[in-house]
Structures are given as structure tokens and as C-alpha cells.
Amino acid sequence: MVEANRFGQQLFLANLRHARVGQHRGTRRKRTKAPITSPAPTFEAFDHRQLTLFPAFRDLANGAIHGFPAPAEPKMAAFLDQILIEHAREHGWSLTTTKRTRRGLAIALGLQDTPGAPMLATDILNLQSIGITTLRLLEVCAASGLLEDNREPAVDRWFETTVAELPEQLRTELERWYTIMLQGSTTPPRSKPRSEITTRLYLRWSLPALRSWAAAGRTSLREITPEDVREVLPEAGNARARMGQGLRCLFRVLKSHRLIFLNPIDPIRTGTHATRIPLPLASAPLRDAINSADPARAAVTSIVAFHGLRSGQLRKLQLTDLHDGRLRLGQRTIPLAQPVRDRISLWLAYREQRWPSTRNPHVFISRRTALDSAPVGVQWITTSIGMTAQQAREDRILHELHASGGDLRRICDMFGLSIAGASRYSTVLAHPDLLGEG
Structure with missing residues (x-):
């Protein structure tokens, strides 16, 4: 060995030459891809969760630097990856x-407390702190x-914060009313669930009275008398109508479920909401929006300004509703202006x-909704x-009403209004500012 190394050794870089077993020089072997015949992975989530001894803080920023653990349940990771690829292909x-x-999916799987259990939405949302987009x-x-x-x-958090300062018994009664409003009642007296917006409004309109009674020492709605209601009701106007509503x-629901007597x-009569008088808009903002260089703004504004569509109709408008210069809107077919x-x-070319x-x-889609099928x-x-679509719609209806000489039947057919809704516009037919800036 010493004699062999007298003059040193020649060093070589590894893997520079690749032997071709069973192949002569100058010939090329035809490569073929083997067909993928493996079935799509399936996975059933575990029905248990590992209990935590105490809540621990996860330093996600440190993990972003030094790396996160790999998913502990390979079958679940393969199944979700397949679903992700199909979902991405379907939604473009x-x-x-x-x-x-x-x-982000690999990180979330690696941080699971119970590998194989369904993913918790709160764990996924925590990844926003390291720049992971959690919506997808x-x-x-x-x-x-x-x-x-x-x-x-969010409505639950709002409710708890709003009633936190009220007496305990009063909070209990309000919680019962809140549950019935949002979930309805399947036992007599039965009722359907109400929307979150309606529930918020009713509670917000009632809050001044509830706080006033709590400050006066009332701890339950059972103690409230008609005299107490009259003391807190405003004298007149929309403020009185809203609080009364x-x-x-509140009292109707609690009494029907025998929580108050x-x-x-x-x-007590509290009146009704005063109807807002629709007035026309200045023509300059609408004209600028219609002639905007932004294709989305010009298209949306032109549809509202010429044909008076509502905001909800604009959001739900689909590509199949447009055909040969006509717009199909429910049972109506609207010939679009040039x-x-x-x-x-x-806009469609830009889109x-x-x-x-x-997909x-x-x-109308946005940067966010382009990746799914939700409306804007x-x-x-x-x-x-x-401006709001309702403001532009009212301006369009007023102009049409003036041009037709007050023909209510015509604006009902053109804009899908009821006779009662159309009569609201007829009250301002002779208003001096009807045409705005003309």
C-alpha cells in the first residue's frame, strides 16, 4: 500500500459517468411512462381526540424559520392532497x-394534537400569523x-359583549330570547329562525330601554310595567317606532314561551317607520362611473343606471343569463341598451x-371570488x-316615472315593483329637484 501511494492518488469527481446496463453506445432506448393505476386514496377520520394536559403556546414564527414537523398521519395527508388537487383543478x-x-396544508397536518382527527378551524386560522392564506x-x-x-x-361574541353589563336575571331572559330568534322553536309555540341582522337590530333598538331599567334597579323583565315602557319611549318619530318594534x-317571544307573565x-301604540322620500342623484358622479376606464365599474354602473337592477340581482347575475343582448332576470327578459x-x-373580455x-x-367576480364559485x-x-346600488336604482326609477308622466304600471313592469312600492315614488313626481343636475 505504501509503495502504491508513492506518487499520490488521482482524485475523481463522483457520478460524472453513468453506466448504461444492457445498452450499446449510439443506441437510444425508448422510454415509456407506466400508466398510473393506483386508486384514489380514501380516509376515515378518527372519532376521538387526544386530551391536552394544559394549553401550550405554539411559536409558529420559530417554526417558519426552523421548519415544522411532518404530518403524522400519511393516509390523511395523501387523501387531503388528492382533494386539494381536484378542488384546484375544478376552480381554476x-x-x-x-x-x-x-x-399550508402540510403545516396544519403536522401541528395536529390528534393526527387523523378532523381539522379544527381555529388551528387553521392561527396560521395567518405566519402569512398562510387560510381561506383556501x-x-x-x-x-x-x-x-x-x-x-x-361573531354574532354570539357581539351578544355576550352587549348584555354583559346587565343584571344576571335579565341576561338569562335575553339569552333565551336570543336563542329562539336565531334557532327558532320546534315546540309550541313554534317559530322559524330569524336572521342575524334582524336579531341584531331588535336588540340594538331595545338596548336604551334595557339599560335604563337596569340603572333604575330592575333585575328582570317580569318587573316591567306599561308605565315603565312609557317612561323610556321617545316622544315620536322613527326613534319611538324602532324602540317599540x-x-x-322581545316581550312577545318571552311571553309566548311563558318566561314573563x-x-x-x-x-301602547308606537307608530311605524317614516318612509324615506327617494330623491334623484347628481348626474356627474353617475356619468363618471359609466365612462370609467375600469371595466368592472363601467359595466356595473351602466346596468344599474340604465335598467335599475338591485344589488342582490347584480351579485347573483350569471353568464348564462346574458344571451343575444338580452338579460334574463327571473321571469323577466330585459333587452339591454347598447x-x-x-x-x-x-368587462367580459377583461375577465x-x-x-x-x-370556474x-x-x-361579476373579484380577485377573491375568482378562485371559487361564490358571488361578490x-x-x-x-x-x-x-354609491349604493339602491341610490342609483332610485334615480333611474324617478327619471322613468317623470318621462312616462307618472305611469305606475309601467315602472312596475320595468323594475319589478309592487303597486305599494311604486306609489312611494309617485309622491315626489312634482319635486323641483327631480331631475337633479339634468
Whole structure:
């Protein structure tokens, strides 16, 4: 060995030459891809969860630097990855969005307290602190059936905060009313669930009276008399009507479920809401919005300004509703004005160029909704127009009413109004500012 190494050794870099076993030089072997015949993975979530000894703080920022643990349940990871790929293909996700979502999914799986159990929505939302977009993660987990939505509804947090300062017995009665309003009642007296907006409004209108009674020493709604109601009711106007409507709903529900013995507001008249008089808009803002260089703003504004669509109708408008220059809206078919057709064509061309792979069937989409099938929000419509859709719609109805000489039947057919709704506009037919700036 010493003699062999007298003059040193020649060093070589490894793996520079690859031997071709069973193949002569100058010949090329034809490569074929083996067909993928493996079945799609399946997975059933565990029906148990590992109990934690004490809540521990996860330093996600440190994990983002030094790395996160790998998913502990490979079958669940493979199943969710397959669902993610199919969901991304179905909704036209870009490669970047798919890659980011897969990375977030791997991190969420590695941080599970109980590998194999459904994903907790709160654990996924915690990843926002390290820049992970969690909306698509929630979509994938929900599509796979492996999402446990343990988030507290925002309306529940609002209710608890709002009634926290009231006496305990009064809070208990309000909690019962709140539950019946949101969930309904399947036992007599039966009732259907009400919306969160309605519940919020009724409680907000009743709060001044409830706080006033609590300050006066009342600890339960059973102690309230008609005299107490009259003391807190405003004298007149919408303030009186709103408080009366809120208290009437509150006492009616509690009495029907025998939580109070007397409805103290029953013999008291509180009036109705005063109808707001619709007035026209200045023409300059509408003209600027219609002629905007933004294709979305010009298209949305032109439809409202020419044909008076509501915000909800704009949001739900689908591509199949547009055909041969006509708009199908429920049982109505609206021939679109030429300026509207031109602006919709520009928007659809921009939509195709900006989001060529989107599977969203709605006419109007945004950067967020282009990756799913949801409609745009009301705020998107308002921001695009520069005003609420209702304001532009009222302006359009007033102009049509003036042009037709007060023909209520005509505006009912054109805008889908009832006779009672149309009569609201006829009261301002002779208003001197009806045409605004003309």
C-alpha cells in the first residue's frame, strides 16, 4: 500500500459517468411512462381526540424559520392532497395558489394534537400569523368532510359583549330570547329562525330601554310595567317606532314561551317607520362611473343606471343569463341598451384575460371570488359604483316615472315593483329637484 501511494492518488469527481446496463453506445432506448393505476386514496377520520394536559403556546414564527414537523398521519395527508388537487383543478386555481395551499396544508397536518382527527378551524386560522392564506385551506378541508368548525360566531361574541353589563336575571331572559330568534322553536309555540341582522337590530333598538331599567334597579323583565315602557319611549318619530318594534318582539317571544307573565308594551301604540322620500342623484358622479376606464365599474354602473337592477340581482347575475343582448332576470327578459352591451363586452373580455382559468359562473367576480364559485359581496358592488346600488336604482326609477308622466304600471313592469312600492315614488313626481343636475 505504501509503495502504491508513492506518487499520490488521482482524485475523481463522483457520478460524472453513468453506466448504461444492457445498452450499446449510439443506441437510444425508448422510454415509456407506466400508466398510473393506483386508486384514489380514501380516509376515515378518527372519532376521538387526544386530551391536552394544559394549553401550550405554539411559536409558529420559530417554526417558519426552523421548519415544522411532518404530518403524522400519511393516509390523511395523501387523501387531503388528492382533494386539494381536484378542488384546484375544478376552480381554476393557479400553480402558485395550489402550491401555497399545499404548503399550508402540510403545516396544519403536522401541528395536529390528534393526527387523523378532523381539522379544527381555529388551528387553521392561527396560521395567518405566519402569512398562510387560510381561506383556501378551509375550503379544501370542508370539501373533504374533514373540517370541524369550532369558531365562535361573531354574532354570539357581539351578544355576550352587549348584555354583559346587565343584571344576571335579565341576561338569562335575553339569552333565551336570543336563542329562539336565531334557532327558532320546534315546540309550541313554534317559530322559524330569524336572521342575524334582524336579531341584531331588535336588540340594538331595545338596548336604551334595557339599560335604563337596569340603572333604575330592575333585575328582570317580569318587573316591567306599561308605565315603565312609557317612561323610556321617545316622544315620536322613527326613534319611538324602532324602540317599540324591538321591545314588542322581545316581550312577545318571552311571553309566548311563558318566561314573563305580562306584555307591558301591548296596549301602547308606537307608530311605524317614516318612509324615506327617494330623491334623484347628481348626474356627474353617475356619468363618471359609466365612462370609467375600469371595466368592472363601467359595466356595473351602466346596468344599474340604465335598467335599475338591485344589488342582490347584480351579485347573483350569471353568464348564462346574458344571451343575444338580452338579460334574463327571473321571469323577466330585459333587452339591454347598447351602452350597457358595449361595457359588458369590455368587462367580459377583461375577465377572460385576467382570470382565464376561473370556474366562477357569475358575471361579476373579484380577485377573491375568482378562485371559487361564490358571488361578490355587497361592498364590492358599492365600491365599484361609488354609491349604493339602491341610490342609483332610485334615480333611474324617478327619471322613468317623470318621462312616462307618472305611469305606475309601467315602472312596475320595468323594475319589478309592487303597486305599494311604486306609489312611494309617485309622491315626489312634482319635486323641483327631480331631475337633479339634468
